[in-house]
Amino acid sequence: MSGDPAREAAFELLRRGSSLGHRADLSEADAALATEISQGVLRHRAGLDLRLRRFVHLASLNRAMRDLLRMGTYQIDFLERVPDYAAVDGAVELARRHNLNTGLVNAVLRKIASSGAQAPPVDPLAESLPGWLAERWIRNHGRQRAEDYARAALERPSLHLAPNTALTRGPELGGELETQGVRTEWSGELLQVITGNPLRTQAFHDGLFYVIGPSSHAVAGLAARGPLDLVLDCCAAPGGKLIQLKLAGARRLVGSDSARERMLLVRENLERMRLRGLALIVADYCQTPPFRSPFTTVLLDAPCSGLGVISKLPEIKWKAREDGIKRHASRQATMLRHAFSLVSAGGLLIYSVCSLEPEEGAQVVAQLLRQNRAATIARIDYPPQVEPDRDGFFRFYPRPGMQDGFFAAALTKSSLA
Known part of the structure; x- marks a missing residue:
């Protein structure tokens, strides 16, 4: 590893699109800086490129050079704790180690640093x-x-926590985290982290809370409005919505996902939360489901383009394609058809995606409604601060301060099934 492991790791992340994982050669501080730089570049890439084009012909440079200049510019414009000279020198040293044009990197970034702070986005x-x-x-x-x-x-994504109500209450959890160096404040029914790393606290290891975003929490809240006699979470990993349904009083609960590795993560989270009595299985709902039991409530949070959660996963906006949205929609329609086949008469199905693209939301549901006479939009007692649009579907719109976008639909099965 080089003498600048954080920037080296950030450069690797941008070039390879890989994850830091659990790299033992990175300290907590270096891992945090590497993530901040790489995610920041992906989040602001379009604006960084507009700024850089004032000083260099970006299209003439290879990808490594473009990423290196973006990294330096991001640090100069957005990271107050990093002096400009450190951002420039770090980029020049990276260029030297990777046999890139050190003179060009030095000249361009010095011009960026001397040109003043980046103006707020006009467009x-x-x-x-x-x-x-x-x-x-x-x-x-x-x-x-x-x-x-x-x-x-x-925006940088916010981190939200929900208390394990089997072990603690919200006010107690906030106070406990405060003593462990994590400051939080209430945001609806969740605790929003202001400072500190809650995942490194004793409270986390003791299972006093789980991580879940406001939109995911609202979707699970919709499912909790259904009959909770026998509940299925079709795409349960990493387990936040499954945990919420268990704490909401689901009497029999089945969690499943298509990947065994992801189900192991669900099991770890349930064990940490000290929650028992759930069945976990590996199942792919693009195929015929491996069981026939009629469930009173089914939650299908289907894999999707992820275009509603770009703040959390900024690389998505650079990888997504129009035809990819259509491929997701085709798979989602199949999964919804199979999941709906498992709903008992009078039961509830919640279909959701972390996307507001019409092909992945309303159009998928409309296809099921056309093809299956037993499927109708359900009228449910929806949670506070969650109201359906005029078409009966639920949409959570991203906006400053609330980064996640979700679509959800509540369906019920009539006795025609």
């Missing part, structure tokens, strides 16, 4: 998103809402 769409996605969001949602999405995508 958040142009400075946040690839062109095709910006055009798509304007077409589907209108310019104002599309700009709100784009601004939310530029």
